[in-house]
Amino acid sequence: MKRLGILLSGRGSNFLAIASSVAAGELPAEIAIVISNRGEARGISAARERGLLAAVVPSRGREREEHESEVVSLLQQRQVDLVCLAGYMRLLSPQFVRAFPHRILNIHPSLLPAFPGLEAQRQALDYGARVTGCTVHFVDEHLDHGPIILQQAVPVLESDDLAALSSRILEQEHIAYPEAIRRVLGGGWTIEGRRVVFQR
Ligand code: GAR
Secondary structure, eight states, rough: OOEEEESSOOOOHHHHHHHHHHTTTTTSSEEEEEEEEEEOHHHHHHHHHTTTTTEOOTTTTTTTTHHHHHHHHHHHHTSEEEEEEOOSSSSSHHHHHHTTTOOEEEESOTTTTOOOOOHHHHHHHTTTTTTEEEEEEOOOSSHHHHHEEEEEEEETTTTTHHHHHHHHHHHHHHHHHHHHHHHHHHHOOEETTEEEEEOO
């Protein structure tokens, strides 16, 4: 059974989607630890309510290196096979990324490389995009950037406001993230340049 480490900073709805897939037996994995950089993150209380190990490693007012090495050693102690960023609003340093080569995933609410960074849904709406969506990708040291595992398109409707568009994208995120994890854990893939090539 593969072991997942989840990093989050807030609401935790993607974490809950992953946890539900695990509980339903759709993912051959268990959640070994949930870590937040913010103590007040709703995702942390949700993890504890589910009986999962949840840790808060505060980032505010601390050196990046000190914060990250604490997070990395918790993930290593828990023998995590795959790290899933689920609304983790921090850029990882090259040292962090190197500690888990091709073993860190992120979900982002746009079709990358369009609209990286904060408020991707608002960026798409303001830009006048007709189609946006979500992307699950391997994490490298650049923001919202590594090789793409899976993308799901979501049309932007004339009637959309930020809340409506964000919630339709989020629905797709909750399907895409467990599916991407399932594919990565299934193996049989290689990374060629920026392309993730699945042999099966
Ligand atoms: C999600 O929409 C996720 O795609 C986004 O943060 C939200 C977290 O929601 N992540 C990013 O923008 C990463 N650049 P959640 O806490 O309910 O999963």
